[in-house]
Structures are given as C-alpha cells and as structure tokens.
Amino acid sequence: MQNVIPNLLTWYKNVHRKLPWRETSNPYYIWVSEVILQQTRVEQGREYYVKFVDKFPDVFSLARADVSEILKIWQGLGYYARARNMHFAAKQMVDLHQGNFPNDYFSIKNLRGIGDYTAAAIASFAFKQHYPAIDGNVKRVTARFYGVDLPISTPAFYKLVEKELFLAIKTTEPDIFNQAMIELGAMVCTPVNPKCEICPIQSECFAFKFDKTLELPNNPPKKKPIRKYLHFFYIEVEGHLVLQQRPSEGIWGGLNEFPCIESLGVDEIPENMMEYLGLENGSFEIVDNFEFKHLLTHQTIFAKLWHLKVNSNNNLTLKNWNLIKINDIRTFPLHKLMVKILDKLHL
Ligand code: SF4
Known part of the structure; x- marks a missing residue:
C-alpha cells in the first residue's frame, strides 16, 4: 500500500x-x-x-x-x-x-x-x-x-x-x-x-x-433475528402511572418502561397478567390496546400495549415500580419502543 x-x-x-x-x-x-x-x-x-x-x-x-x-x-x-x-x-x-x-x-x-x-x-x-x-x-x-x-x-x-x-x-x-x-x-x-x-x-x-468488488469482502449471510413477544401495561391510577426501571444488565439496561411481561404471542391477554400486576376482577378496566413492531439488531419485538384504568392502587402489586405523575414521564430515560408507545398514547 x-x-x-x-x-x-x-x-x-x-x-x-x-x-x-x-x-x-x-x-x-x-x-x-x-x-x-x-x-x-x-x-x-x-x-x-x-x-x-x-x-x-x-x-x-x-x-x-x-x-x-x-x-x-x-x-x-x-x-x-x-x-x-x-x-x-x-x-x-x-x-x-x-x-x-x-x-x-x-x-x-x-x-x-x-x-x-x-x-x-x-x-x-x-x-x-x-x-x-x-x-x-x-x-x-x-x-x-x-x-x-x-x-x-x-x-x-x-x-x-x-x-x-x-x-x-x-x-x-x-x-x-x-x-x-x-x-x-x-x-x-x-x-x-x-x-x-x-x-x-x-x-x-x-x-x-480483478473485478471482485461484488465478491469482497466475504460477508456470510446474517442469522435471522429472534422474535420476541412483549406485553406492556399502561396503568393509570388517579392521575399517576406505573413505571419500572429495567435491570442494568441486558437489553435497554437501566432504562424505564411500563411494567412488562413476555409471552409466546401477542394476540391474547397473557394468562398471568392479573397475578403479575396483583389485580383482581373488577378492580380495573381495559381502556384500549395497541400493537407495535420494533426492530433491534438481533431481535424483532412484537409488543402489545394494554391501557388499564385501576380504581385505586390498593390492589396493585407495586413491586419495585414507581408511581409517577403522568406529565413527568418524558423526564425519565426511556427506550425507543417506550417512546413509540408514548407517542401513540399522546403522552
Ligand atoms: S474497490 Fe474500493 S479500494 Fe478498490 S478501487 Fe474500488 S473504491 Fe477503491
């Protein structure tokens, strides 16, 4: 050279x-x-x-x-x-x-x-x-x-x-x-x-x-991205909403999102939703739901957002979640899918 x-x-x-x-x-x-x-x-x-x-x-x-x-x-x-x-x-x-x-x-x-x-x-x-x-x-x-x-x-x-x-x-x-x-x-x-x-x-x-620009570099075909199904819960409680911080390791580490569980598909309400959230029949109503597709380098995420209105937070399992004012949500560090969800909700 x-x-x-x-x-x-x-x-x-x-x-x-x-x-x-x-x-x-x-x-x-x-x-x-x-x-x-x-x-x-x-x-x-x-x-x-x-x-x-x-x-x-x-x-x-x-x-x-x-x-x-x-x-x-x-x-x-x-x-x-x-x-x-x-x-x-x-x-x-x-x-x-x-x-x-x-x-x-x-x-x-x-x-x-x-x-x-x-x-x-x-x-x-x-x-x-x-x-x-x-x-x-x-x-x-x-x-x-x-x-x-x-x-x-x-x-x-x-x-x-x-x-x-x-x-x-x-x-x-x-x-x-x-x-x-x-x-x-x-x-x-x-x-x-x-x-x-x-x-x-x-x-x-x-x-x-040697007319090899199409052949070089030798890039083997990429693996297909893994499909992942996530359910997010936008839980409204008297002008507040529930936010969780992800663990610092792994995907979106340390960022905030709505409480979320993984399932085998996004079509149905996940069976363990009420147990996960600590809700009982009659203590909440489903206001709406939306689906999202989100591409990461090695994963395709199919997400469903459930908008729930909870009568009071007495029954809600708050785990290590935060109850924050709805208007404060954008001040927290959020991942891209979460921003997409907030845009859809006009929050
Ligand atoms: S293949 Fe790349 S390095 Fe070689 S002549 Fe073309 S542009 Fe230049």
Missing part, C-alpha cells in the same frame, strides 16, 4: 467532511464521538455529540454525573451498556489518572468499554501513535484492496488485515491515515456500487484489478 498512501492522504486532506470531532485533538471529545458513531450515522451522531459534550464537557463532569442523566442524553441511540461503560471509564480516569485521558494505547484500552478500534482511534487521532483503527469501513476497504477473502467476522480475517495495516501505518501520519481509510470506506469504497473511478488507491487495488 505504501505507493498509494500519498494519494490517499492528499485525497483526504482535500475532500473530507468537516466534523466537530475531527477539528480537535482532545482525547475526551474523540472518545465521545467514537462511541456515539458506533451507534448511529454521522448526521444524527453530530446532534448527540453536541448534546453530550455540552452537558458533560470533560472527564470530571461525566464521572460526577448520575447515570440516569447520561442515559437521558443517550436516549434513542441504543446499546445503553456503552453509556454506562463511559460513566465507569470516566470514574476510572479520575481514580487512576487524575482525571486525565491516558496517553498510550494499552492504558486507553484498559478503560471499561474501550476495545481495539476505539483505543487505536484515540491513540492515533489524539496522540499520533501508530495503531490502525479497524472499523467496518476499514475492513471493507482493506479486504478489497489486498484481496482478503476470509469471512469478515473471523479472527483470521482480523489478524491478516491488522498485519497489513500495521505495515502501512508505520510509514505515515497515523491520524490522517486512519481518518482517510475510514472516510474512504464511508464515501467511496461503499458496500454497494463503490466509486472506484474516483478512488485514490485504485491503481493498486486487487478488487478493482
């Missing part, structure tokens, strides 16, 4: 998109942007980034924050464990590094939630260290450029790509090289219809030369 690196860097310097986290060498800002960009597209990511660094401008403010404040800012991005990991990592930096971002790759990688890609991105963008940042875009560019036809998600693929990129990056400016590879994958060497005619590394590209 050495021969085409000057073209790649010049191309990047001339055409790259100006994004706020590219105009800084502050490792904290770079970290925040990288974690957000693992969740979403650049345009939406920009809005989240601005909100996040506005609310938590440095490691100390993030470490001091209540986790629910962080989840509120993160709301809608998904993978909430990442937000909680950032909180934990900020505390690690306060405890172990006097609130400074560590400035070498291995110390960065020791922080909670930071893997190879993010550590390399921070180490190269902020501290100009020679570590290749290998995200999905870079994997695709590299597979095509070198003609790597191993399945893209295998350790063998990663090892090979990493070896080639280490050789390439050590000869050049590591921050610009990594940014350029990421940008090339996002804007030129796209999954379908790569724009080889304007590609700065085309002259040495294996896939271009």
Whole structure:
C-alpha cells in the first residue's frame, strides 16, 4: 500500500467532511464521538455529540454525573451498556489518572468499554501513535484492496488485515491515515456500487484489478433475528402511572418502561397478567390496546400495549415500580419502543 498512501492522504486532506470531532485533538471529545458513531450515522451522531459534550464537557463532569442523566442524553441511540461503560471509564480516569485521558494505547484500552478500534482511534487521532483503527469501513476497504477473502467476522480475517495495516501505518501520519481509510470506506469504497473511478488507491487495488468488488469482502449471510413477544401495561391510577426501571444488565439496561411481561404471542391477554400486576376482577378496566413492531439488531419485538384504568392502587402489586405523575414521564430515560408507545398514547 505504501505507493498509494500519498494519494490517499492528499485525497483526504482535500475532500473530507468537516466534523466537530475531527477539528480537535482532545482525547475526551474523540472518545465521545467514537462511541456515539458506533451507534448511529454521522448526521444524527453530530446532534448527540453536541448534546453530550455540552452537558458533560470533560472527564470530571461525566464521572460526577448520575447515570440516569447520561442515559437521558443517550436516549434513542441504543446499546445503553456503552453509556454506562463511559460513566465507569470516566470514574476510572479520575481514580487512576487524575482525571486525565491516558496517553498510550494499552492504558486507553484498559478503560471499561474501550476495545481495539476505539483505543487505536484515540491513540492515533489524539496522540499520533501508530495503531490502525479497524472499523467496518476499514475492513471493507482493506479486504478489497489486498484481496482478503476470509469471512469478515473471523479472527483470521482480523489478524491478516491488522498485519497489513500495521505495515502501512508505520510509514505515515497515523491520524490522517486512519481518518482517510475510514472516510474512504464511508464515501467511496461503499458496500454497494463503490466509486472506484474516483478512488485514490485504485491503481493498486486487487478488487478493482480483478473485478471482485461484488465478491469482497466475504460477508456470510446474517442469522435471522429472534422474535420476541412483549406485553406492556399502561396503568393509570388517579392521575399517576406505573413505571419500572429495567435491570442494568441486558437489553435497554437501566432504562424505564411500563411494567412488562413476555409471552409466546401477542394476540391474547397473557394468562398471568392479573397475578403479575396483583389485580383482581373488577378492580380495573381495559381502556384500549395497541400493537407495535420494533426492530433491534438481533431481535424483532412484537409488543402489545394494554391501557388499564385501576380504581385505586390498593390492589396493585407495586413491586419495585414507581408511581409517577403522568406529565413527568418524558423526564425519565426511556427506550425507543417506550417512546413509540408514548407517542401513540399522546403522552
Ligand atoms: S478501487 Fe474500488 S474497490 Fe478498490 S479500494 Fe477503491 S473504491 Fe474500493
């Protein structure tokens, strides 16, 4: 690749998109942007980034924050464990590094939630260290450029790509090289219809030369998402409603929702509903119900919302639920499906 690196860097310097986290060498800002960009597209990511660094401008403010404040800012991005990991990592930096971002790759990688890609991105963008940042875009560019036809998600693929990129990056400016590879994958060497005619590394590209851009990278077919059936209960009690917080581990960890049970289907009222809620016949009425379909990366959720009016909360099993004022519901961190449900209910 050495021969085409000057073209790649010049191309990047001339055409790259100006994004706020590219105009800084502050490792904290770079970290925040990288974690957000693992969740979403650049345009939406920009809005989240601005909100996040506005609310938590440095490691100390993030470490001091209540986790629910962080989840509120993160709301809608998904993978909430990442937000909680950032909180934990900020505390690690306060405890172990006097609130400074560590400035070498291995110390960065020791922080909670930071893997190879993010550590390399921070180490190269902020501290100009020679570590290749290998995200999905870079994997695709590299597979095509070198003609790597191993399945893209295998350790063998990663090892090979990493070896080639280490050789390439050590000869050049590591921050610009990594940014350029990421940008090339996002804007030129796209999954379908790569724009080889304007590609700065085309002259040495294996896939271009042998007409293999459709075959590379080798992406085995994805598994079908699991179907999950959930029943949510919007329980109105004298101007209040019942809200529960999910456990911190697992899907939507730490976010709030209406009480919810899983079933084998959404057609019928679940048998254990009254027992779950602690309700007796005659103590409530079903006002309405709505169905929702919600897609996650590995799951398709079929949900049903039951709107119940309860005469008084005497019979209701409140478990560890909260009884909150209806108008306060949007101040809690909520998952996307819950927001969809509230929109439908005009709450
Ligand atoms: S020449 Fe085409 S396939 Fe090769 S790296 Fe450039 S855009 Fe990708």
